[in-house]
Structure formats: structure tokens, C-alpha cells
Amino acid sequence: MLRAIIRFLKKKMTVIIVPHSTRHPIRSSISSLLIFFMFFIWAGSFGWAIWIISKKINYEETIKTNTVLRKKSEFLAKSMAESRDYIEKVSEMETKLRGLLNLKSRKNIIEPAGIGGPSMHDENIIAHLFESGENFNSEETSMNLREMKRDSWLTTQGFREIEGYIEGEKSKLLATPCIWPAPGTITSRFGWRIHPLTRRKEFHKAIDIANKKGIPIRATADGKVLFSGWQGSYGRAIMIDHGQGFSTRYCHIQTLLVKAGERIKRGQTIALIGSTGRSTGSHLHYEVWYRGKPVNPIKYLVKK
Numbered sequence: 124m125l126r127a128i129i130r131f132l133k134k135k136m137t138v139i140i141v142p143h144s145t146r147h148p149i150r151s152s153i154s155s156l157l158i159f160f161m162f163f164i165w166a167g168s169f170g171w172a173i174w175i176i177s178k179k180i181n182y183e184e185t186i187k188t189n190t191v192l193r194k195k196s197e198f199l200a201k202s203m204a205e206s207r208d209y210i211e212k213v214s215e216m217e218t219k220l221r222g223l224l225n226l227k228s229r230k231n232i233i234e235p236a237g238i239g240g241p242s243m244h245d246e247n248i249i250a251h252l253f254e255s256g257e258n259f260n261s262e263e264t265s266m267n268l269r270e271m272k273r274d275s276w277l278t279t280q281g282f283r284e285i286e287g288y289i290e291g292e293k294s295k296l297l298a299t300p301c302i303w304p305a306p307g308t309i310t311s312r313f314g315w316r317i318h319p320l321t322r323r324k325e326f327h328k329a330i331d332i333a334n335k336k337g338i339p340i341r342a343t344a345d346g347k348v349l350f351s352g353w354q355g356s357y358g359r360a361i362m363i364d365h366g367q368g369f370s371t372r373y374c375h376i377q378t379l380l381v382k383a384g385e386r387i388k389r390g391q392t393i394a395l396i397g398s399t400g401r402s403t404g405s406h407l408h409y410e411v412w413y414r415g416k417p418v419n420p421i422k423y424l425v426k427k
């Protein structure tokens with residue numbers, strides 16, 4: 124086999140070039156070895172060229188992928204910066220609301236969490252992403268995202284607290300006996316006085332509103348009727364529990380219009396003015412109790 128190849132390579136070949144003219148053809152005698160060598164050179168060059176082209180294509184594809192990745196990184200960094208701005212604005216709003224509602228600031232929680240603007244860490248990572256154009260550090264980014272998530276959670280908790288506070292204030296407002304229980308003239312105020320019947324000095328823990336019999340008496344706040352019936356010297360009386368520490372008592376009633384256990388709304392007619400019990404004339408004796416103590420009803424009444 125090897126001999127046959129050597130024999131073949133030692134043989135000479137004649138190459139004839141025939142021009143398309145009247146000129147004679149050119150003949151040349153070349154060794155097979157030279158032809159084989161030239162073919163080898165040609166095949167080698169061709170293979171090398173293909174290899175270079177394919178590398179170039181790969182390189183361009185890598186550049187393209189890198190560009191896409193960089194764009195994605197930039198977009199992510201921009202979104203993160205925008206989210207951070209958003210959290211900052213919401214946090215500012217929380218602080219303003221706390222100010223308006225006279226609520227204590229949550230400084231001890233807010234400051235370590237970095238609410239109130241991008242932290243140095245955030246700014247560094249964003250600057251790095253924009254300047255280098257390298258792929259972002261996924262560990263740093265996920266840490267940054269965790270921080271942002273925590274900040275958002277804390278801000279949400281802040282708003283929950285505000286919401287709870289407003290709900291509490293709303294309940295307090297609904298429970299505060301702030302409207303006039305009946306029209307009429309105040310004939311006796313809250314405080315020390317000489318009793319009109321006994322002529323003895325006593326503490327009058329109510330206001331007396333004089334008016335004709337049958338004038339409607341209204342509940343001064345939302346609540347639940349605790350008592351509705353006869354109560355000795357108070358005559359017919361109604362007691363209402365309003366919650367939040369408030370309760371009210373309406374006395375010397377002519378006609379009771381609600382029963383114990385009934386839920387009532389502020390402004391609802393609950394009785395009619397009368398002069399039952401120890402009374403000098405038709406009037407409403409109106410008491411307000413706060414946390415177990417009688418308080419001056421006038422303090423809570425809005426102007427007529």
C-alpha cells in the first residue's frame with residue numbers, strides 16, 4: 124500500500140493549458156508529489172478560512188448577546204432606582220401623615236432600614252451597572268432587592284398603624300356624645316348647687332334642659348341601651364353605653380321609646396321629655412360619664 128503511494132507520487136503528470144485562440148497549448152510536466160503538496164496547501168488554507176469565519180460569527184453573536192444582557196441590566200437598574208424613588212415618596216407621605224395626625228415617628232425602625240432615599244449600597248450597585256456595562260452581580264442585586272422588599276414592608280406596616288389610628292379616632296368620634304339631646308333652655312349646669320327641692324348643697328352631675336312634655340330626646344352618640352325603665356328619683360330613665368369609655372343617662376322621661384339591649388345611632392329619638400321622679404317641672408336631666416366618672420356634658424357638645 125505504502126509502496127503503491129510512493130510509486131504514484133514518483134510518477135509525473137502532464138498539465139496542458141489550451142488557450143481559446145490560435146496560440147499553441149502550453150504543456151508542463153509536473154511531479155505528482157508537487158500536485159499532492161499543492162492540493163494539501165489549498166485544503167489547509169480553505170479549512171483555516173472557514174475556521175476564522177466561524178469564529179468571527181461566534182464573536183458577533185457573543186457581542187449581540189452581551190448587548191442584550193447589558194440592556195437588561197440597565198433596565199433592571201433603572202427599575203430598581205424608580206422603585207427606590209417610589210418607596211422614598213411613600214415614606215415621605217407616611218412621615219407627613221404622622222405629622223398631621225400628631226403620631227410619634229417610627230424613627231427606631233425606619234432609620235436602620237434606610238427608608239428615606241437610596242442607600243450608599245444601592246447607589247453603588249446602580250452606578251456600577253451603568254458605568255461598566257458588565258453583567259450585574261446577582262448576589263449583590265438580590266441583597267439589594269431584599270432590602271427594598273424590607274423597606275416596602277416597613278412602610279406598609281407604618282400605613283397599617285396609621286389606618287389603625289384613624290379607625291380608633293373614628294370609633295372615638297362615633298362614641299363621643301357630641302350633639303344636643305333635646306332643644307330647650309339650660310336651667311341647671313354641671314357642678315355644685317343648692318337643690319331646688321331639698322334646698323341642700325349637692326353636686327349636680329348633669330345639665331338640665333327645660334322644655335315642654337313630649338319633645339323628642341335624641342341619643343347623643345352611637346351605642347347600646349344598657350337600661351330603660353324606672354330609676355327611683357330619676358323617674359323613667361335610659362342609660363346608653365357608647366364604648367370607648369363613654370356612657371350617657373337621660374332622666375325624668377315621659378315616654379321610653381327604646382329597650383335595654385337595643386343598638387342605637389346618634390340622633391335617633393329614644394324618648395320624650397317628661398317630669399317623672401323627683402322633678403320640679405318638665406325637663407331633661409342629661410348625664411355624661413367617661414371612664415366611670417361623671418363629666419360636664421357641655422364640654423362635648425358642639426355649638427347649637
Ligand SMILES: [Zn+2]
Binds near residue numbers: 311327329331407408
Ligand atoms: Zn338635673
